[in-house]
Amino acid sequence: MTWTFTTDLAAYLAAAGPAAAAQPVSNTLLLTVTDGLKRRGSTAYGSDAPFFGWWTGADGTVAGALLCTPPFPMVLGVVPAEAVRALGAALRGEPLLAGLRAFNARRPDAQALAEAWGRPTRIAEELRLYRLAGLVAPDPAPAGRPRTATAANLPLLLEWITAFHEEAGVRGAGSEAVLRDRISYGGVLLWEHEGGPVSLASFSRPIGSAARIGPVYTPPALRGRGYAAGVTHAASAAAHAAGASEVLLFTDLANPTSNGVYQRLGYTPVEDRAEVVPV
Numbered sequence: 001m002t003w004t005f006t007t008d009l010a011a012y013l014a015a016a017g018p019a020a021a022a023q024p025v026s027n028t029l030l031l032t033v034t035d036g037l038k039r040r041g042s043t044a045y046g047s048d049a050p051f052f053g054w055w056t057g058a059d060g061t062v063a064g065a066l067l068c069t070p071p072f073p074m075v076l077g078v079v080p081a082e083a084v085r086a087l088g089a090a091l092r093g094e095p096l097l098a099g100l101r102a103f104n105a106r107r108p109d110a111q112a113l114a115e116a117w118g119r120p121t122r123i124a125e126e127l128r129l130y131r132l133a134g135l136v137a138p139d140p141a142p143a144g145r146p147r148t149a150t151a152a153n154l155p156l157l158l159e160w161i162t163a164f165h166e167e168a169g170v171r172g173a174g175s176e177a178v179l180r181d182r183i184s185y186g187g188v189l190l191w192e193h194e195g196g197p198v199s200l201a202s203f204s205r206p207i208g209s210a211a212r213i214g215p216v217y218t219p220p221a222l223r224g225r226g227y228a229a230g231v232t233h234a235a236s237a238a239a240h241a242a243g244a245s246e247v248l249l250f251t252d253l254a255n256p257t258s259n260g261v262y263q264r265l266g267y268t269p270v271e272d273r274a275e276v277v278p279v
Helices: 009-021 028-040 081-090 107-116 151-168 176-184 227-241 256-264
Strands: 002-006 051-056 062-068 074-076 103-106 121-132 145-148 188-193 196-203 210-217 246-252 267-278
Touching: 002 009, 002 081, 009 028, 009 051, 009 062, 028 062, 028 074, 028 176, 028 210, 051 081, 062 081, 081 107, 103 107, 107 121, 107 267, 121 256, 145 227, 151 176, 151 188, 151 196, 151 210, 176 188, 188 227, 196 227, 210 227, 227 246, 227 256, 246 256, 246 267, 256 267
Parallel strands: 074 103, 210 246
Antiparallel strands: 002 051, 051 062, 062 074, 103 267, 121 246, 121 267, 145 188, 188 196, 196 210
């Protein structure tokens, strides 16, 4: 039983790709990040080289994976308990993990890794993963209607995504390359009212059976009118139409408003994750 670490994306995909794809809901972050790396190259998420890892069980079968695209946290997918314990030891000795700034894992795994890291830590963010059980229209319905964004909307989309990143504390700026890719398959929707856009929602390219909603953004002056619910409902339906049988999203547990909105649209909790950083 062992962890294998590498900076070779092709080797990671060959070894761990099937294990990650076998659980597309809980491994949604692994799948969408590797898809971005395949499409946009190793600098898709930052200038530093990404690294990868996979856990091989006693029977020789790969049973879990992780990845990191600095400056973003390392993401740990679904792994058995013995893999978490072994990863805790690797945090203190594996060269590729020496510069680790943060990690994102399912809550019990995050707690175990924090205890094993050998340094004071804190939880920077707690996230809840939801899956769509059955889409429910917003009630009351917001004024306006959805439409699919086009390349002509790029300046506005970049402005809003940058504002979303700043407000949510997301690392990195909005990416025109990401937006162009999403526009190419109809993955960005705008909610329009009185002749102009008032909210947006995006969804990841369906990978296997799953797509993930996000980001969702409404400018502060336009909030409280149901626009986010309307555009999220439209994006969820569009993700299904694009081929996803599982439509997912993450929420910040510190934001009860968004958690309530998504549950009213038919999303149900799957699991909680935590981002852990050094103090």
